[in-house]
Amino acid sequence: MNPAQWTEVDGYLVNKLVxxxxxxxxxxxxxxxxxxxxxxxxxxxGKFLQLLxxxxxxxxxxxxxxxxxxxxxxxxxxxxxxxQLVTLEIDPKHAAVARANFVAAGVAVQVDLxxxxxxxxxxxxxxxxxxxxxxxxIDADKENIPIYFTRALxxxxxxxxxxxxxxxxxxAVTDAASTDVSVQGVRKFxxxxxxxxxxxxxxxxTVGSKGYDGFALLRVKG
Numbered sequence: 001m002n003p004a005q006w007t008e009v010d011g012y013l014v015n016k017l018v019x020x021x022x023x024x025x026x027x028x029x030x031x032x033x034x035x036x037x038x039x040x041x042x043x044x045x046g047k048f049l050q051l052l053x054x055x056x057x058x059x060x061x062x063x064x065x066x067x068x069x070x071x072x073x074x075x076x077x078x079x080x081x082x083x084q085l086v087t088l089e090i091d092p093k094h095a096a097v098a099r100a101n102f103v104a105a106g107v108a109v110q111v112d113l114x115x116x117x118x119x120x121x122x123x124x125x126x127x128x129x130x131x132x133x134x135x136x137x138i139d140a141d142k143e144n145i146p147i148y149f150t151r152a153l154x155x156x157x158x159x160x161x162x163x164x165x166x167x168x169x170x171x172a173v174t175d176a177a178s179t180d181v182s183v184q185g186v187r188k189f190x191x192x193x194x195x196x197x198x199x200x201x202x203x204x205x206t207v208g209s210k211g212y213d214g215f216a217l218l219r220v221k222g
Contacts, residue, residue, distance in 0.1 A: 003211065010042060010209040018047045024073060027101040031068030034097045040067055041139070041165070042209050046074035049137060049163065053078035056161045058135035062125075063087040064118050064148050065140030069098030069111075075137065076107035085111050086125070086133075088118045088140070119144060122151035132157035139165040142182035145189040153198060158222035164189065168205050168214035193218060 014020070020043055028040065041049065053061060053075055059082070061075050066089035076085045085107075089095045095115045102108040114121050118140050136152045138145060145164060152162055167173060167190070172183045193201045198221055205214040 003207075006207040006211075007209040010044060014043045018043045023105045024070065026104060027068060027070050027073060030101055030104075031070065031097055034068070034093065036068050036094055036097060040070040041074075044208070045210070046071055050074045050078045052161060052163065053135045056135050056159075058133075058161075059083045060131060060133045060135075061085040062133040062136045062152070062155060064122070064136070064138045064152075065089070066098045066113060067094055069101040069105075069113075071137065071139065072098065072111060073101065073105045073107055075135070076102075076105075076110050079110055083110060086130075087111060087113050088121050089113060089115055090117055090140075091115075119147045119151070122148065122155070126151060126154045130155065132160065134160055136160060136162045137165070138162065141185075142166060142169075143185040145185045146192055149189050149192055153196070153220070156220045158220055160220040162199070162216075162218040162220070164216040164218070166213050167203055167216050168212065170212050189216075197221075 049071060058078060059080060063072055063075060063085060066072055066087045072085065072087050079085060089098065092115055095113055099113060102111050133155050138148050138152065140148065167186050169183050169186060172178055172180060173186050175183060178184060193216065199218045200221060201216060201218040203214055203216040
């Protein structure tokens with residue numbers, strides 16, 4: 001198999017199971033027009049996150065890394081009418097695009113977008129003693145994943161599901177000598193997850209239109 005075939009299979013799966021709704025396609029178009037990096041999740045990955053959130057019965061979702069809000073919209077649509085999603089974005093330009101996309105998608109009322117360095121915003125959420133989150137999606141800069149994961153645990157409850165994206169790094173995660181700060185960030189997170197008695201965890205490799213990568217799935221123990 002090769003990347004071209006991975007993309008072809010992703011296209012087949014999306015066409016069969018995840019037909020792209022116009023509002024989601026428009027969110028991607030708006031992000032591209034604003035020249036945001038094309039690093040959003042694939043449609044089938046967005047639906048996967050949405051299903052996980054629904055299976056969890058999430059009423060409160062935390063997303064670390066908003067970009068143009070594409071994955072945010074998928075997750076917000078998993079919420080009940082009185083649910084809330086807090087999403088964190090460091091770049092004001094990205095945040096502006098995301099806010100417009102939330103309005104267009106009809107989810108703006110449920111989404112609380114906070115702009116600034118995620119580590120600082122997470123510390124503020126902890127200090128606020130905010131209601132724990134039921135589902136947490138970490139998809140921001142990989143160098144700081146250990147910090148985000150540590151804070152996520154402080155904002156979780158027994159039963160909270162945590163998904164950490166992009167943990168395989170095209171296979172580079174196995175390279176202990178890598179000088180890539182993203183690889184080292186993922187490796188430090190893996191060490192934390194492995195030694196953290198409060199969670200059950202696994203990780204899965206993936207291939208598709210977004211290339212060769214993978215995600216970690218964790219659940220806070222009851």
